[in-house]
Amino acid sequence: MNKKPSFYGVMYFINIAIFSGVYFFLFNDSFSQPLSYPVSLYFSVVTATTLGFGDVIPSLDKDFLLLTISFEVVLGVVIIGLFLNSISQKLSDQKDHQVKLERIQETEQWMSQAMGMLRPVIELELRTLSQYYKFTSLEEKGKFDVSPEIHFTNEYYKQIVSINYFAKFHYANGSEFMFAYFFRENERFQDKLEKFLYKYAHAIPMETLVRLNRIQDHHFLQFPTMAKQMHLIIKQQKSFPEWPKDYPMQSDGMKEMNLTTCENFHSLLLETIKEIDTYTSDEPVLLKIDLSNNILPGVGCARQ
Template sequence: MKEKYHKELVSESGVRLVHFFAGQKPHVYGVLYFANILIFSIIYCLTPGGFKQEIGLGVALYFSVVTATTLGYGDITPVLTDSAMPMLVSLQVLIGISLIGLFLNSLSYRLSEQKEKVIQAIEESIKEEQISKALMMLRPVLGPGLRTLAQLYKFTARNEAPEYDVRPKEFLNEDFARQINQMVYYNVHKYANHAAPMHKVFIDENNKFLAGLDKYLVTFSHSLPVSILVMLTNLGQHRYFTIAEMYRASHLYVLEQGGKNYPEDFPLPGGNFDQVNQDVILDFISQFLTVIEEIDKRNPTDPVVMTVSLRNNILPGVGAGLYPTP
């Protein structure tokens, strides 16, 4: 066990050493290589009797270059009977060869690193393009959800106004949540030819939105990062979608108990229930806005907008979800 641990430690140290030398910039080894030539040329010049002929600094520099590059012309010969000179020359050759090897290795390492960065940048660009395209396909999926929120706003508004477009982040706020929390889902949703309880209408609208979201996730899950997939999954599982269902269950219970007259026989929300619902709505629109922000971030020139219509000429009218109905 100790032997294995020792081998692993030595191997790890070796890897760190390799990364240290390879991680240095090529010009560092270039500077060291020329320093090797200069330093040894000075040593050769200051070594009396080291050569068979007298040499000056210029000749010593020439000999140092020839030695470091392993050319070895032989026109200048050190005195080999003195053990110091063979050791000096051999040491310079070893240092020179080592520095050339380290220089080439560092250069290869840098080129490989640059290549990996380019490849990574290309891959990230392709991935980002895939995400952008997938999020663009999410826009029509969010449309029914925004229309439902706009309907809730219309049916809880007290004043008629023209139709207008607005950025969701400027509209879906605490005041919006407070207003639509007044929605009475027992009220009758009147159409031109028929009528239905409002909870049924909004349950149907929510189900259409959720079905579109589920289909989208099945189709584009491979193109989206996990963070966005989690965001969309949480949005589709939000408690907000149970609000209309709670009113439907209450409505059926009243009918089973023999109640018929609205609003006398139907319970109206209030107190803590109202606050819980408002908090749920606030959390839902916050998550909805986060999803829209992801889309707008990738397409800032064409942001997501929602249409708000406060016109009474389209049934049901403004305030149709309030009690008493105006």
């Protein structure tokens, strides 16, 4: 077990003090001249440090004394070695810690930059989701900004998943199927998310990367595409199909599956929004709802 350098430093001085006492009390008459305690301490220091000046000479016929001196020399060398190794280890640990801190700071900088670039991409999808809410709402409540975490409720999921993709909303200069609008908006979102991943995939954690890939390819984003394909198939059979009489109704099982898919997509989106809010210093990401009927398309137009 590696100890701090101070531990071995204390052990070294304790070693010197103990052996100085041994020389003074047990071997005082075994040297070329009687030892005072300061001299025995001096001899212990010289011995432990392997300096060996030769001014204090032990009797060579005292075997136990010679063994004691040899033991102190070996013990002193070992403690010094451990002391130096501990210092080296401490310096290495400090360097590793500094490198680790620099890597963490670099990672945090990359994440902050990446989340800053991801924010407008996610906000683009939130604008699309706000349109889902507006098109399926029956009440005109004006404008409000709300936290997605608060707004994404079971009632919200049930409302937007009931959207009629085959309804048309009318602009000032034309009209468009719901599925065409959402198909186009989803393609924009997926394209921008793809560009973000291409540039920042190396800078974000694997968990975030997997989640964003799941969002990009999520089945919820395919609902308008499926509606478009259904419309084309039915249009081949009838020139001007009408909703709902010319379209097959969804089964209860299909509605439940669509609701589960919707909830899963929003939960992935919420995790990403929380991560963005963690790394960006701007205002928290909000869902901006505009239920003003004077702005086309109007409130509840998807229920026509």
